[in-house]
Amino acid sequence: VDVGGPISFHDFVAARRASLFRAAVLLGFPLQDAEDLVQSTLTKALRSWRAVQRADHPDAYVYRILINTAHDQRKRHWRGEIPTAALPERHERASGHTTGIAVRRALAAMSKDHREVLVLRYFLDLSERDTAEALGVALGTVKSRTARALALLAADESVRSLR
């Protein structure tokens, strides 16, 4: 989101809702729960919108809300299913869809910490510092988690078969 001036909540939602929703799913939330998570996140963001506007990086601020809210909503346990509107193709070369599903399976197999750092760093494109801020951990922790998560992703059986 271009924050040349104070961004309106309206513009932010228009620009980021889909990304937030996808991030929520990649973090392991079923679709409906992801909707709820995004809504809760946006609600909290709206209530603190002045603070979001004042933040150096409004995106990171809201992503942090997303992560914190996600932690709060973990009481409904995700059972690992990966809902998708289309079944992956099984006997053809890896398409983007099958790759994507494989990556989601790999994410599902990871710990929450590794999943979060991958989503924040490589889907939401946060810097290491912003990721640390969003996760509430030290910069070094982000670096080590990222390295470990990438290694896990590369080593995942379904992802390896696609390379």
Place this chain on the structure above:
Amino acid sequence: MNSLRPDAESEAWARDLMQQAADTIDANPPGTFVATPRARSWWPALAAAVVIVVGTVTIGLGLLDRVGPGPALSTPTRTSASVPSVFGHDAGSARAMLEAEGFEVETEDALVCEPPGRAVGTSPVMGSNVSFGSTITVKVSTISDNTDCFLGERVSWDERSLAWAILDFANGRGPAPEFLDSVELVLDSRFTTARGSDIAAGQEPMATQILQALAADTALKASDDNVALGTTGGPEDQSTCGHRLGQPDYSLAEPLRLTILDSGAAATLTCPALTAHLTHDGRIAGLVLRTGGPSNARLLQAPALSTTYRKCVRSMGLEAWAQVFVSQGGVPQLVKTEPEVPAEIHRPCFQQIGGGLLRPGQSSHDTYELEQTEVSVPSPGWRDLTKYARGVTTEPPVAAEVELYLGGQFMHTLTREQASVEANWEMCAAYAQRSCPMNALTVLAGDGRLVSTGEPQGCLGSLSELPAKLNPTPTGTLSATIQPVGKRACTDNWAVQIWANADGTIRAVNLLLGDP
């Protein structure tokens, strides 16, 4: 440490994979609603929208019963009819509606917390199947010296009248209320703005534009199975199925809610159909509508609806829920979710309305004496802290230093300057199985609340791992314990205790969290 840094190729590869993973997710954003820029021919749309809102909300339901397909077309004679809702009509209109149905009508006073002269219910209740010629008693709001609705300090009767004016407008029996020049519309999480300057034609076109938006983007359809009834005021959780909705909040707001009730079910107050938040001298600054549809498809896609709320609305066959925001002095206020009236005070009033007038099938609704409850009002420090937490004010309402406690354990002290940085309020300890950081401001910013001066209620983090008593004893006087309204699961429960000086400046804050 360089080994921790992935190379650019790995990062590019990861980005590509994550994007492909994301591409498998149909975010299905509802799309941006584009309001009609100019209402050239708005009366037909107004009429259509009014019909829709009427059908959705209250009075139209009885009418729809009559025009819809059903036994009336094939049955030679009817010996009974369903009592229509007359909620909100003046006594004369209510009488006329009921007499048109073939009923005899009587009226009686109902001591309720509303401007006088409005029909607030009937006996038998709406939705009841009653023989022609039976007598229907219309409860008409009245006020007596013994009625204390606790509205005087927070909300004036003028505001209540405005709330009813909105209801009249929504039901097509009154003029448009006054809107700001720019009105924020939120429709199933789609945001748009209707600007008076764009249409430059005063208030009625603004109202029309809003109603057009509702008409264009919602498939509101009254259900024969549901009846609608309205109420005003009351604790938030009692009219939102126990789930806190994500509406912005207004420091002096008093909600007007309309509630759709299932006439076939036993008598519980269920989902809200419409909520209006009003403040003194307020004009409408925004309107939120949440919709579903007979197929539930739109409902399921509406991210504004929580699972709890979704189930609740779906179980009722769904109409819609809306809320109206009103600003103070022209600037939309996004402050709080429920009236800042202690629930202990407010609830008797609401229960009286609910118990007396809102529950179909309930027989004991003839008593309207309000229970008086003694409640000590805490010092203002809690309110100031909440406003600061929510970004309403920029200066922390703290003394020169404020002590922060977590679960009763002293964590650290902030100067006033340090307290102006939200991150400095973060605390971390092994407590309540929560992940760090924990922050009282975050808790206060993100949830509705009630305030009391008593002990924290509900399950909260075990203090076994922490000193049983606050250590050290905070300075100042315990002025408030802030907790969310209604019963909470342990995971969602919290309390913030505040110690303040006599002038309201806060000396110490203790955050308690539920232990999952």
